[in-house]
Amino acid sequence: MLVLSVCGIMANLGVDDAYEQDAGVSVETFLLVSVFIGLMSVKELVGKKVRLLLMAGAAVTLMAMCVKCGNGFMILIPLVIYEIMVQFPGIPLPVYFLPLALAVLDSPVGIVTRIIGLSMLSIIYVQHVFIIKKYKKRMIEDTVLEQGLKRDIRENEYAAKNELKRNMLQAENRILEERASLSQKLHDKLGHSINGSIYQLEGVKVLMEKDPQKSRDMLQAVIDQMRTGMDEIRGILRKERPEKKDLALLELYRLCENCEDKGVRAELEVEGDAAQISNPVWEVILDNAVEAITNSLKYAKCRHIDIKIVVLNKMVRCSISDDGSGCPGFEDGMGISGMRQRVRSANGTIDFETEVGFKVTMLLPL
16 A cells, blocks of 8 residues: 555656656655655564654655655655554544644645545554454453463363372272271171181081080081071171272273373263162173273274263263274174173163264163
8 A cells, every 4th residue: 555655646746857757756756765665664573662763764754755856745644644653552533533634735636635545544544553453452362261261171171180080099998998897897797606617617526426416416506607607798798899880980980090091081971870870781881981992092093082971861871982093984893792782781772983083872771
């Protein structure tokens, strides 16, 4: 726009020497115009202080152009004024229309053309300062907000990983505590009983020939005592045995941790009441998850694995997906066939998606 404006003005200038007769413009005018255009163009490549110095140089050059070549270049004065004004944010909007008054300056360009040109120039700079800059500010704010959201996501992911580790440690501690409690109860309940049975059997061995009847009575008492002990063992094991849900979740947590150790990010997400899932269904989910994750680590060359369990009204949906190379047109092998068989045995359905990565989706009844 600047170059076109200057060229238009130069086209209206008179010529007065040999160079003018050939080129249409004097050498001095050409040099001054070149310096002016260069200063106005280079200013966008430097800092604010240097830019103001360049604008001052451009103003001085414009004055020289007006003195040397006449008042035809005076129409460029509003352009310089606008360029200086945009360097100082906060100037009120009405001030940007004041340079329109310069349309009354004497110029070879017609008054109507000057008014139209200066009006368009003022609109361009008003748009630049009050619309484009506002849009840029909004973009900066959106970028800051986006960065904040990304930071929150990273923090949430970090918190989720820590929560995963805490849950795994809690489950392991619970199992260890249950094992310790089971050992103590077995010792307290059966230790004395077994020792007593051993002593009675030793007595039976001594009295077997001397007093067969008493030996038989003692042997029957030992048998009854051992049967009672077996009933107590069954009762303790039924009471102290960890729930299949806890064991399955712990195993899934361990699978995720193993993936992390191998450089593959793995996440487990459970939605809904997992207590509604029956033990046979947990076994299907766990076995198929182990198979799917093993395949992803061996063949998919993936960087991320998602395990998601969603408990619905009467069904549970489990999906295991990776972001690997996928496997279009895959054929069932032993592992995939085993997964299908386990899901069929639980009256469920299984589906495989292989176009983008590899995804296994199971739908099982509660």
